[in-house]
Amino acid sequence: MSTGIGESLRTAREDRGRSVEDVAQVLRMRSDYVRALEDERFEVFGGEIYAKGFLRNYAAELGLDPQPLLEQYRREHGDQLATVGLVGSSATSRPSPRSAPPPWIAWVLVAVVVIAGLAFIGSLGSGRTPPQAGQDPTTAPPAPVQEEPTEEPEDGTDAGEEEPEPEPEPEPEPTFDGVEVLLALEESSWMRVTIDGSIAFEQTVPAGETLPFEGQDEVRVRLGNAGGVRAQVNGEEVESLGARGQVVEVVFTADGVETA
Structure with missing residues (x-):
């Protein structure tokens, strides 16, 4: 939504x-x-x-x-x-008392029962008397019609049943062949980011920012407040980069994370 x-x-x-x-x-x-x-x-x-x-x-x-x-x-x-949280509360789940049905419903039920009884009696009176023994019936009963067996299709599906259309396959998520790093700052921290041997970023980043970096071989990050920064590498969350106020240098590669 x-x-x-x-x-x-x-x-x-x-x-x-x-x-x-x-x-x-x-x-x-x-x-x-x-x-x-x-x-x-x-x-x-x-x-x-x-x-x-x-x-x-x-x-x-x-x-x-x-x-x-x-x-x-x-x-x-x-x-x-x-x-x-409101689904299981007693205040909203208490059932409300039901009111008694209106009296006209009882008269409708009585009328339905009477009509059904009259219809049943009429059906008994309209039936034909079966012929006595030794008397030929005026008309011979029709011969039973033999139904020809229907051939089942070779693929095992019922005759006349259309095969369902196959559902379209979902589009694959885009992938990245190198190293993709996301740095989310819970606290302010100075950082220097070196991508494949070249410095790409160096400054103090305030809390609340999220910075993405991509490299072919490695993304090397030096942090001034490791405990205030969370990281993902190729979509996988890194457990911890260090303690609050700790200066660390971390190397992200496709194989994992190393501390320099």
């Missing part, structure tokens, strides 16, 4: 004459992530913190205030939880 978040993003982008690919390039995001935000497919990001970070970045890039969209995101999830 649409909440209006995706429509607001799509309308703002189109009003500014920008394409999905243009926004994706500026934000260093994959274009399918931009489409996922506009279609409100937040489960693509693998976690609420990553979805809200990308939502904040996208709204800011379009010149929108991210807070109303984030509040709408929180309300949507909160409403779902509230609905689940």
Whole structure:
């Protein structure tokens, strides 16, 4: 169910004459992530913190205030939880007393019984008297018609039954052959990101941001506050990068995660 978040993003982008690919390039995001935000497919990001970070970045890039969209995101999830909590409450599950049926229903039932009895008696009186023994009947009973057996189709399906049309196969999710890293900041942290040997990013990032990075062989990240940063590599959540305030250097590859 649409909440209006995706429509607001799509309308703002189109009003500014920008394409999905243009926004994706500026934000260093994959274009399918931009489409996922506009279609409100937040489960693509693998976690609420990553979805809200990308939502904040996208709204800011379009010149929108991210807070109303984030509040709408929180309300949507909160409403779902509230609905689940009310289902089992005693206040809403208590049955209401039933009122007695109106008296005219009894007269209708009596009339139905009388009509059914008269119909049954009439059917007995209209039956024919069977012929006595030794007397030929006026007409011979019709010979039974032998039905020809129907041939079953060789494929085992019933005759006349149409085969159901095969359902279309779902489109495969886009894959990335190299190393894709998502960094979500729960707390502010300085970081330097080196992709395949070249420094691609170096600055202090505030809390709430989500940053994507892609490389062919490795993505090396040096953090000033490892405990305040969560990470995904190729869609898999990394358990921990370090403690709060700890300076660490982590190397992400297609084979896994290593501490330098």
